[in-house]
Amino acid sequence: MLSGWACRYKNLEDGRRAIVGFILPGDLFDLNILILREMDHSVAAITSVTLAEITAEDFDAVTLAYPRVLQAFWWDTLVRQAIQREWTVSLGRRNAVRCISHLLCEMFYRLRIVGLTYDNTCDMPITQTELSDATGISAVHINRTLQELRTRNLIVLRGKILTIPDLAALQRIALFKANYLHLDREGAHLDASDE
Amino acid sequence: MLSGWACRYKNLEDGRRAIVGFILPGDLFDLNILILREMDHSVAAITSVTLAEITAEDFDAVTLAYPRVLQAFWWDTLVRQAIQREWTVSLGRRNAVRCISHLLCEMFYRLRIVGLTYDNTCDMPITQTELSDATGISAVHINRTLQELRTRNLIVLRGKILTIPDLAALQRIALFKANYLHLDREGAHLDASDE
DNA sequence: CGAGAAGTTGAAGCGTGTCAAATGCAGTGG
DNA sequence: CCACTGCATTTGACACGCTTCAACTTCTCG
Numbered sequence: 001m002l003s004g005w006a007c008r009y010k011n012l013e014d015g016r017r018a019i020v021g022f023i024l025p026g027d028l029f030d031l032n033i034l035i036l037r038e039m040d041h042s043v044a045a046i047t048s049v050t051l052a053e054i055t056a057e058d059f060d061a062v063t064l065a066y067p068r069v070l071q072a073f074w075w076d077t078l079v080r081q082a083i084q085r086e087w088t089v090s091l092g093r094r095n096a097v098r099c100i101s102h103l104l105c106e107m108f109y110r111l112r113i114v115g116l117t118y119d120n121t122c123d124m125p126i127t128q129t130e131l132s133d134a135t136g137i138s139a140v141h142i143n144r145t146l147q148e149l150r151t152r153n154l155i156v157l158r159g160k161i162l163t164i165p166d167l168a169a170l171q172r173i174a175l176f177k178a179n180y181l182h183l184d185r186e187g188a189h190l191d192a193s194d195e
Numbered sequence: 196m197l198s199g200w201a202c203r204y205k206n207l208e209d210g211r212r213a214i215v216g217f218i219l220p221g222d223l224f225d226l227n228i229l230i231l232r233e234m235d236h237s238v239a240a241i242t243s244v245t246l247a248e249i250t251a252e253d254f255d256a257v258t259l260a261y262p263r264v265l266q267a268f269w270w271d272t273l274v275r276q277a278i279q280r281e282w283t284v285s286l287g288r289r290n291a292v293r294c295i296s297h298l299l300c301e302m303f304y305r306l307r308i309v310g311l312t313y314d315n316t317c318d319m320p321i322t323q324t325e326l327s328d329a330t331g332i333s334a335v336h337i338n339r340t341l342q343e344l345r346t347r348n349l350i351v352l353r354g355k356i357l358t359i360p361d362l363a364a365l366q367r368i369a370l371f372k373a374n375y376l377h378l379d380r381e382g383a384h385l386d387a388s389d390e
Numbered sequence: 391c392g393a394g395a396a397g398t399t400g401a402a403g404c405g406t407g408t409c410a411a412a413t414g415c416a417g418t419g420g
Numbered sequence: 421c422c423a424c425t426g427c428a429t430t431t432g433a434c435a436c437g438c439t440t441c442a443a444c445t446t447c448t449c450g
Binding site for chain 3: 095096137138140141144
Binding site: 008010012013014016018020021031032035036037038040041063064067068070071073074075077078079080081082084085086087088089091092093134135136175177179180182184 | 203205207208209211213215216226227230231232233235236258259262263265266268269270272273274275276277279280281282283284286287288329330331370372374375377379
């Protein structure tokens with residue numbers, strides 16, 4: 001993924017859609033298809049996107065010839081898995097305010113790694129309906145919760161642009177700890193939390 | 196993991212515990228520690244367990260010398276990730292009855308792969324409190340929901356032994372589709388669902 | 391047999407879902 | 421430039437699944 005946003009999702013048999021992850025610029029996708037026989041989920045673009053492609057043959061050739069490359073890819077996979085685990089925690093244990101705050105924190109950090117934040121703002125091209133599909137919270141309640149976050153001056157979200165006036169405060173609300181993103185292996189990072 | 200059950204969990208700052216996955220016999224654990232610098236979660240034994248261990252040096256040596264081994268390990272990682280995604284769906288979209296049913300289906304299938312089911316029964320050594328930590332549903336409601344599943348003859352659960360009289364029926368309730376477990380790469384499998 | 395853990399039960403409250411309708415907003419064609 | 425269209429956001433009222441609390445009972449194991 002070179003630019004743009006996409007999401008992974010699964011459709012339940014009763015027709016509802018569940019977003020299980022967001023794919024941001026710089027993310028690898030999709031290694032699944034190279035290793036597993038069958039995709040167990042779908043991917044959809046949220047904005048217009050640009051991709052770089054590699055064939056299965058080239059992938060096999062490169063990774064077999066340069067195992068370090070495979071290890072690096074694997075590192076990426078493990079980080080995605082850590083993110084998925086944190087989503088599990090969010091959905092199971094965090095209420096609406098915390099769940100949404102946590103998701104926004106995660107997006108902001110992930111965008112910052114790849115240089116797509118500007119001071120304390122970043123793009124946030126997802127609709128409230130998509131937020132609903134991602135968090136399992138109804139769209140109506142997403143709306144009310146966003147308004148609460150706005151009222152408490154924790155976020156400014158207008159026209160697909162997100163500004164976080166006080167990241168440390170938002171993290172505190174969200175019970176967000178950035179360590180699960182394993183930023184230490186990558187370049188730029190600054191943890192706004194106290195610890 | 197050679198025998199016994201364990202779980203991965205994270206502690207929230209407010210003291211609650213969230214179980215983000217179960218580790219069953221045959222599962223690899225923990226590749227994270229070999230690749231990532233820092234564990235972002237903890238692992239606890241549920242029953243007494245036996246493990247096989249490999250040093251980081253041996254691991255590096257083997258995977259660098261035999262890239263196919265690394266690819267196989269990676270395949271395992273991707274399946275774990277698929278399971279984690281399905282947990283995300285469960286917590287976000289399934290109500291208590293479906294969520295618990297789904298978890299039981301998953302456990303049963305995973306145990307069956309490694310030959311730890313006997314006809315339609317298997318061990319289920321987790322307490323209702325642990326089920327609560329895994330699903331985000333309060334222990335009290337876990338209890339009531341299990342009773343409902345028992346009343347509807349969907350499960351028989353007594354003394355850490357689970358029997359599923361009609362697996363297809365339970366899957367239907369749970370909206371369970373076994374494809375996400377990617378059983379096709381492994382040996383024995385029988386999908387009890389209609390499709 | 392005793393003690394602590396696990397499971398069970400009831401009552402009350404609340405966070406969130408659902409439904410339905412109104413409003414705002416962006417793109418399209420006349 | 422405006423009417424038109426469809427989607428996203430917002431609002432209010434009401435219902436319900438689930439949580440919480442607190443007690444009680446049943447298991448398990450030394």
